[in-house]
Amino acid sequence: MTRAACTFDFGARNLVLAGGGFTAGGNAFEIKARGLTVGASGTLKATGNRDTGGGTITLTLGAGGLTVLPGANLIDLTGAKLAGTPQTGGGTFSVFSDGDIILGGPGIAVDGTTTDADGRPTGLTASAFTSVSLDPPLILVCVSHKSQSYPAMLERGRFAVNFLRTEQEDISKRFATTRLDKFDGVPHRMGKLGLPVLTEALAHVECVTVNKHVEGDHTVFIGRIEHCETTDGMPLVYFRGKYDRLGGS
Numbered sequence: 001m002t003r004a005a006c007t008f009d010f011g012a013r014n015l016v017l018a019g020g021g022f023t024a025g026g027n028a029f030e031i032k033a034r035g036l037t038v039g040a041s042g043t044l045k046a047t048g049n050r051d052t053g054g055g056t057i058t059l060t061l062g063a064g065g066l067t068v069l070p071g072a073n074l075i076d077l078t079g080a081k082l083a084g085t086p087q088t089g090g091g092t093f094s095v096f097s098d099g100d101i102i103l104g105g106p107g108i109a110v111d112g113t114t115t116d117a118d119g120r121p122t123g124l125t126a127s128a129f130t131s132v133s134l135d136p137p138l139i140l141v142c143v144s145h146k147s148q149s150y151p152a153m154l155e156r157g158r159f160a161v162n163f164l165r166t167e168q169e170d171i172s173k174r175f176a177t178t179r180l181d182k183f184d185g186v187p188h189r190m191g192k193l194g195l196p197v198l199t200e201a202l203a204h205v206e207c208v209t210v211n212k213h214v215e216g217d218h219t220v221f222i223g224r225i226e227h228c229e230t231t232d233g234m235p236l237v238y239f240r241g242k243y244d245r246l247g248g249s
Contacts, residue, residue: 006024006027006028006029006030007029007030007031007032008022008029008030008031008032009032009033010031010032010033010034011032011033011034012034012062013033013034014033014034014035014036014037014064015031015033015035015036015037016036016037016039016042017036017037017038017039017042017043017044017072018039018040018041018042019040019041019042020041020042020043021038021042021043021044021045021073022043022044022045022057023043023045023046024045024046024055027046027055027056028046028055028056028057028058029046029055029056029057029058030057030058030059030060031057031058031059031060032060032061033061033062033064034061034062034063034064035061035062035063035064035065035066035067035099036059036061036064036065036066036067037066037067037068037069038066038067038068038069038072038073038075039069039071039072040069040071040072041071041072041073042068042069042072042073043073044057044073044075044076045073045075045076045077046076046077047076047077055077056077056092056093056094057075057077057092057093057094058094058095058096059094059095059096059097060096060097061095061096061097061098061099062097062098062099063098063099064099065097065098065099065100065101065102066095066097066099066100066101066102067100067101067102068102075093077092077093121183121188121196122148122149122152122180122182123149123162123175123182123183123196124143124147124148124149124175124176125172125173125175125176126141126142126143126161127238128141128142128218129141129142129161132222136224137224137225138210138222138223138224138225139161139205139207139222139223139225140220140221140222140223141159141161141220141221141223142215142218142219142220142221143218143219143221144217144218145217145218145219146217148178148180150219153209153219153221154212154219156209157208157209158193158195158206158207158208158209158223159195159206159207159209159221159223160191160193160195160196160197160204160205160206160207161204161205161207161223162197162198162201162203162204163201163202163203163204163235164198164201164202164235164236165200165201165202165233165234165235165236166233166234166235166236166245168198168200168201168236169236169243171186171198172236172238172243174186183196186198187199187200191204191206191227192206192226192227193206193208193226193227197229201231202230202231202233202234202235202236203228203229203230203231204228204229205223205225205227205228206225206226206227206228207223207224207225207226208223208224208226209221209222209223210222210223210224234246
């Protein structure tokens with residue numbers, strides 16, 4: 001069932017959300033104001049349920065713009081994730097502003113898919129990876145259509161690439177399989193984009209998918225780098241069917 005959007009029009013006033021805010025289910029609402037500040041415990045939320053995806057939040061702002069301060073709640077438009085059911089689709093967050101947009105809070109969640117059917121993080125070992133552009137920073141990775149992680153890559157709209165160090169050959173082999181428990185026992189954490197990154201990797205980049213190209217039995221994913229981290233060490237190398245290290249030791 002489609003419901004008409006609800007509009008909250010504050011005219012030329014500046015609106016501050018602190019200790020409360022706007023919460024809706026899988027519906028649509030619009031806020032009109034000169035400016036909007038989401039402060040401590042401020043809430044903008046339109047989450048879905050078992051049958052409906054996330055809602056739609058539209059902000060139409062003047063010169064005051066949008067400011068999300070540290071301590072604000074996550075701007076949440078996710079679908080529901082109930083035990084034993086697929087997660088419904090994510091919602092839409094649109095901002096039309098004459099002023100600046102400053103996101104200093106915990107971020108915006110619009111993801112509408114679980115990582116896999118059991119809610120586990122999913123990953124693969126990629127052998128085809130290269131940089132594409134410096135401005136903007138783009139990379140590409142090629143993923144087989146037979147990969148257990150391929151459906152999640154298609155649906156999620158973002159991905160992380162972990163660069164392994166020489167001591168992580170076992171992890172590379174583990175993620176090259178179709179097992180569903182690849183992350184079990186492997187130290188990892190959730191990154192800036194809510195993606196699983198390996199804590200002991202040499203480096204990692206977190207990307208938003210900006211384009212996809214189907215070529216043969218693979219899809220080429222073009223990702224725009226949103227965050228990256230590096231540490232000291234030597235990279236794991238795979239060449240002519242064998243693992244090695246730079247210098248050929």
